[in-house]
Amino acid sequence: MSNRVLIGHGTENDFVVLPDPDGVLWPESRLDAAMVARLCERRAGLGGDGVLRVVRSVHVPDAPAVLGDDLARCEWFMDHRNADGSLAEMCGNGIRLFLHVLVTEGLLDRSACTDGVWVGTRGGPRRVGAGADGVYWVDMGPAREFGSGSAELAGRRFDGLAVSMGNPHLACLTDADLDALDLATPPRFDAALFPEGVNVELITVLRAASEGADAHIRLRVHERGVGETRSCGTGACAAAYAALVAGGTSAGTVVVDVPGGRLTVDVGPDTTVLRGPAVVVAAGELTPEWLAG
Known part of the structure; x- marks a missing residue:
């Protein structure tokens, strides 16, 4: 088994990436919740918001169930786990990094993307591509509103829209000072509305419209199974949708500033497209000493 690992990020939403094209280097028995948590631990491990295993779909046991008839057209599968070891449905920053790794590892030609x-x-099949300017884009599917709810943080209530991007979000527009909020503690939420947990976005509108965009927003997010992250791709899409709805529409282009950088979201009636960078920071080997620990 190879112990080779990569570290990368999309707008500072960072991941440990495990190249495993043929599904033999990091099988399910090796990549259990305890191993994922160790890899993501920021002092005793490599550090990351999650783990991405780069593997062909035919080697993922649950891929046929989640992809159905789309299995044949998805050669590659983003086997994504949160920092606590739980399985994750979808990550817009992660999937851009995933494609970047496929390209930089020579598994796909950039011109073909x-x-x-x-x-x-x-969360289902996703189409992701590489722009000539080094920016990656991903078709995130439609933003699906499924009600309204609230989150409680430090005794303060934040109302928001429940939005599915293949995973659940509570997108809360607020005039609160985002910098003053403490997201170290998980927000409280309605477990009946979000039985599998929820990512909570706290959003301020900077401008109702800006050059080339219909809105410009700022975002902080607490991700289930992780905590506060520097960026969240699905969260940016949910936040963009909520900001547009608050402005009286459900389609448009939104610039989203997150602590880790800037993303652009195009929200349409049938789908949502996320654009942003992806970077591989380092490559190396896990040592026998660490693995034996």
Whole structure:
């Protein structure tokens, strides 16, 4: 078994990446919840918001169930786990990094990715592509509103829209000072509305419209199974949708500033497209000493 690992991020939403094209280097028995948590631990491990295993779909046991008839067109599967070891459905920052790794590892030619390639996720198939400017884009699917709810943080209530991007979000627009909020403690939420947990976005509108965009917003997010992250791709999409709805529409382009950088979201009636960078920071080997610990 190879102990080779990569570290990368998309707008500072960072991941430990495990190249495993043929599904033999990091099988399910090796990549259990305890191993994921150790890899993601920021002092005793490598550090990351999650783990991405780069593997062909045919080697993922649950891929047929989550992809159905789309299994054949998804050669690659983003096997994504949160920092606590739980399985994750979808991550917009992670899937851009996933494609970047496929390209930099020589598993796909960048020129073949211009129009997008299909990647399997536990949230369903996603089409992701590489722009000539080094920016990656991903078709995130439609933003699906499924009600309204609230989150409680430090005794303060934040009302928001429940939005599914393949995973659940509570997108809360607020005039609170985002910098003053403590997101170290998980927000309280309605477990009946979100039985599998929820990512909570706290959003301020900077401008109702800006040059080339219909809105410009700022975002902080607490991700289930992780905590506060520097960026969240699905969260940016949910936040963009909520900001547009608050402005009286459900379609448009939104610039989203997150602590780790800037993303752009195009929200349409049938789908949502997320654009942003992806970077591999380092590559190396896990040592026998650490693995034996």
